[in-house]
Amino acid sequence: MSFQFNFNIDESSPEECEVAQPKDTMLIEDKDVQSEPQSDLTESRQNSATSDKLVSAQPATEHHIPKNVSSLLENKIVENSSGLQFVNVSVVEMTLSNTDVHSEDKVKKSIMSNSDLISGVYEGGMKIWECTFDLIRYFEDKDVNFEGKSVLDLGCGAGLLGIFALKHEAKVVHFQDYNSTVIEEITIPNTLVNCDDDNLENNIDGEPTRKKTRKSHVETRLLSKCRFFSGEWSHFSQLMQNQVPPMKYDIILTSETIYNPTYYSALHGVFQNLLSNDGIVYLASKSHYFGVGGGVHLFDTLINERNIFKIHTLKVTDHGLERMLLSLVFNGKS
Structure with a gap:
């Protein structure tokens, strides 16, 4: 199956985003975010203790789909391109901006201030970042097998x-994002419309279409495979380890999540604790994120320091900012 991505994507990237620090937050200014890129991993950890305290305030929570599915899709504009459905993010942002009360007011404020990234508060989950599509094209080109696999979409955002x-016969698919608003307003609706009987057939002419969805006939076989979580990575990892039996994933997918070195330890912990012994991580990233400090070099340094995983470069795309696809497996595994 081949998808044609004809829809509009926000092609800005985390390194181009204004890392705002609203006055009413308790963030302590991280000089690494505001200044030049860090020279090594040791320097990037200088403010990690403060940041760990900040992100620990975001507990891991599971989000359940209500019986009245149509309520989640009310007022959503759904776009369709070659069998892949997704809600229009601009409409969601406009709706949230006009809402007086919302469960995550900080996300609403970030939208109103036109900020795509506020470290430890809002982590850009409302946008579809371009490396996501690099990874999907790689899966198509290499015919990566998801059939019967347990899959985690980590830092999922739109959940694509x-x-x-899910569309390629995964056994279980779990979606995780830092912000609960992203899960409820973007990820779950996107999953629902892709499990909609009316939307399962490909758009024959390949042209993107747009419609307002008010009713949904959800294909329960697909939806029953999915679970949705929000919260900080360390808390999410602990939550899944506390499952009976503890959760392990055959495949972990993650895109543009290594932009901030402060989070590397927690990210590594998810991989170490939740990946099955013979599992694989697929990671898509810019080579470097200017203004935020992270990138492939620093992440590779941490992986080698910890000596738990073997890291491989799968593909390098050098059009404008260099983008890379990586895989991680446990040491001793091919």
Whole structure:
């Protein structure tokens, strides 16, 4: 199956985003975010203790789909291109901006201030970042097998990686994002419309279409494979380890999540604790994120320091900012 991505994507990237620090937050200014890129991993950890305290305030929570599915899709504009459905993010942002009360007011404020990234508060989950599509094209080109696999879409945002796995016969697909608003307003609706009987057939002419969805006839076989979580990575990892039996994933998918070195330890912990012994991580990233400090070099340094995983470069795309696809497996595994 081949998808044609004809829809509009926000092609800005985290390194181009204004890392705002609203006055009413308790963030302590991270000089690494505001200044030049860090020279090594040791320097990037200088403010990690403060940041760990900040992100620990975001507990891991599971989000359940209500019986009245149509309520989640009310006032959503759904776009369709070659069998892949997704809600229009601009409409969601406009709706949230006009809402007086919302469960995550900080996300609403970030939208109103036109900020795509506020470290430890809002992590850009409302946008579809371009490396996501690099990874999907790689899966198509290499015919990566998801059939019967347990899959985690980590830092999922719109959830397109997990939805791709779902459409390719994954056994279980779990979606995780830092912000609960992203899960409820973007990820779950996107999953629902891709499990909609009326939307399962490909758009024959390949042209993007747009419609307002008010009713949904959800294909329960697909939806029953999915679970949705929000919260900080360390808390999410602990939550899944506390499952009976503890959760392990055959495949972990993650895109543009290594932009901030402060989070590397928690990210590594998710991989170490939740990946099955013979599992694989697929990671898509810019080579470097200017103004935020992270990138492939620093992440590779941490992986080698920890000596738990073997990291491979799968593909390098050098059009404008260099983008890379990586895989991680446990040491001793091919």
